[in-house]
Amino acid sequence: MGKEATFQDFSAGSPPEGQDLWRWLYVELRAAILDGRLKPGARMPSTRSLASQYSLSRGTVVTAFDQLQSEGYTHTKVGSGTYVALGATGRAVSDKSTPDLLSGSRQSKARLSKWGERYLRKTDVISAPLHVGRAFRDYEPAIDLFPTELWARVASRVLRRAPRSLYGKGNARGHQPLRRAIAEYVGASRGVRCSPEQIIVTAGSQQALDLLARFLIDPEDKIWMEDPGYPGASQAFVSAGGRIVPVPVDQEGLIVKAGRKMAPQAKLAYVTPANQFPMGVTMSADRRVELLRWAAGANAWIIEDEYDAEYRYFGRPVASLQALDRSNCVIYVGTFTKMLFYALRLGFIVLPEQLVDAFAAARSFVDRHPPTLDQAILAEFISDGHFGHHVRRMxxxxxxxxxxxxxxxxxxxxxxxxxxxxxxxxxxxxxxxxxxxxxxxxxxxxxxxxxxxxxxxxxxxxxxxxxxxxxxxxxxxxxxxxxxxxxxxxxxxxxxxxx
Ligand SMILES: Cc1ncc(COP(=O)(O)O)c(C=O)c1O
CATH class of the missing domain: 3.90.1150.10 (Aspartate Aminotransferase, domain 1)
Structure with missing residues (x-):
């Protein structure tokens, strides 16, 4: 084997205060190996000499050596000592064509995916605003009057009584009691026809839209988007490779005839019929029927995003599109981030029955399932009647x-x-x-x-x-x-x- 390393090969300064000494020594030795001061095959300084040079205990040095060995930087020969491994690390370092591993300021030239590249120029990153309830923030409900004490009471009751099973693997479709509560609520309030089995609980509508985009859209598929429309949805569709077909909106909502003219065979239409984003119009009954007819004829999907349908101040609430759908082409998306509070990040999808199993399987490989304990708290908040009361008050x-x-x-x-x-x-x-x-x-x-x-x-x-x-x-x-x-x-x- 190679010659023994000298102290010139490894010179680490003095140990800093307040840091694990063995970790400090390990990091310094690793750096010396990586940058070639301790060459592959060289014998490491002995534990005794390192201990005395840096006033460390032998045990500290041995711990650092053990860590280096377990990570493959060194190996020990019985009766002979510890040597720097002849591994890829040494070859990469000694190869002049590869950059120095330790000059940390270099940027990797490895490429992003097309998906990632789309975000390189994006500046709209979600971050917490400084003030609660600032005028004229449009995406948050009234946090100032959210019943936090009540929420805390329900949460603590749920957490105290939660069986151990709720701490284990959950359900990719969502927590069963929450799905039951959602199915009852959307049935009564929005006329949505579904069983709890058709509900998928998501991290707000944005995750619902992202998952649906991946599940339904192939590159170059055409998507009808309301114009003006919700960027959270178009971004998800574009990320999946879809091509947006902007369809104008008038006082009756999305102009279906215009969509038919531009892209009769679109794969999907995204609409906000209860309260068009951002024009605030309600889609007329005629348009709803027209849209459903088109989708049934074109074998297209409709995503109905009802993000704040609960809040209607005059006029009779219009039933959801899903309630009128006889072709099983409407996918309904709802969210609790508007009905309760933004940070809850829980929403849901009502899927046509034929999609449920495949969708749940796909979701299992994205985020497995939503956090079960949060869902259990929400389920109890709804079933105790607090949710209905809160929404009426709001x-x-x-x-x-x-x-x-x-x-x-x-x-x-x-x-x-x-x-x-x-x-x-x-x-x-x-x-x-x-x-x-x-x-x-x-x-x-x-x-x-x-x-x-x-x-x-x-x-x-x-x-x-x-x-x-x-x-x-x-x-x-x-x-x-x-x-x-x-x-x-x-x-x-x-x-x-x-x-
Ligand atoms: C049209 C529309 N859909 C959905 C949402 C809610 O999204 P999330 O549930 O991800 O908070 C918003 C929020 O502003 C919206 O405007």
Whole structure:
């Protein structure tokens, strides 16, 4: 074997304070092996000499040596000592064509997948905002009035009584009591016809859309998307390789005739019929029937996203598309992130029976199943009646918050922004009266600390007049008033904005 390593080969400075000494020594020796100071085949310094050089105990040095040996950096010859292994590590290091393994600042040139590459230029990464209930955040329900004490009581009862089995492997379709509760609730509230076996519990609607996109879409498949429409859905479809066909929306919802003309054989249509995102219109009965007829004839799927259908402030609730479907082509998606709180990250899919088994099998290899204990808490919250009570309370509160926003805007923003009295949901539109660019107007509002999005952010082919999207459900009365005053300053204060 090679010659014994000298202390010039390995010189580690002095041990730092407050760190495991054996780990420090192990890391230093490993670095010396990797960067070639301790050459393959060389005899390691003896444990005795290292211990005395660095004032370490023999035991500490032996532990570091054991770790190196168990990871394959060294091997021991009985009666002869410990040697640096003649492994790939040494060859890679001594090969001049390969870069130095230890110069950590280099970026790998290994390629991403096409899927990953799509995200290289994306900047919209979910992160926690600083303030709760900031005007005019549009994606969160009222966290300020969520009954956290009640939730905590239900959670602690569930956790105290949970059988040990709930700590083990769960069900890829979701926790059975939750699926039962969801099936009952969507049946009674939205007319959805399903058994608990057709429910798949997901991590909010976004996971539902992502899984469905992978399950249903092949590269180049055409997808009807409402224009303007929900980017969370189009992003999932594009990621799966689908080609978006933007279909215009009018007062009755998605214009089915236009879709038929552009892509009669599309694979899938994504719609938000109860409360179109972001225009806030309800799909008419005629359009619903027209859409179902098209899907049945074209052998297409329809994804019905009912993200906030519970919140309807006037008029009679319209039953879901799924309730009218006789061809088993509608896949219904719902979410508790709007009905309870965003961080819960629980939602669900109602699948046609024929898809359930294959979908559950596919899901088993994605995230196995959703967290069982969280599902058990939610199931109990629903079956105890707290969920129904909370939603009724929120419906009333959001109607009041809509009125507060409308009254304040009519008074303070008259002539600048015409705020629509939303009949449903958690957000509304404000039409800009004297400003041509809604993106610039939204930018001016954001500069004031407001959370405002331009309607044009969500349009693809069919432009809309300039408008701002204003969330109201999650904002207190005081915050709505503060928001409207700041919006007034933002929209009136910048002369460049006025066309
Ligand atoms: C159209 C639409 N679908 C679904 C969601 C909810 O998504 P998630 O359940 O992933 O929070 C939103 C949220 O803003 C939405 O606007």
């Amino acid at each position: 419906r009333q509160l959001y109607a009041e918050r809509m009125d507060i926003l409308k009254a304040a805007a009519d008074k303070q923003l008259n002539g600048t922004l015409d705020v629509v009295q939303a009949g449903a949901g958690m957000r509304t539109l404000g039409w800009l009266k004297s400003i041509a660019s809604d993106k610039e107007a939204a930018g001016a509002a954001r500069a004031m600390g407001l959370e405002v999005v331009a309607l044009s952010t969500f349009t693809r082919t069919y432009t809309q007049p300039p408008a701002l999207i204003l969330g109201f459900a999650g904002c207190s009365r005081a915050e709505l008033h503060r928001g409207v005053s700041l919006l007034r300053k933002a929209l009136r204060g910048d002369p460049n904005l006025v066309s």
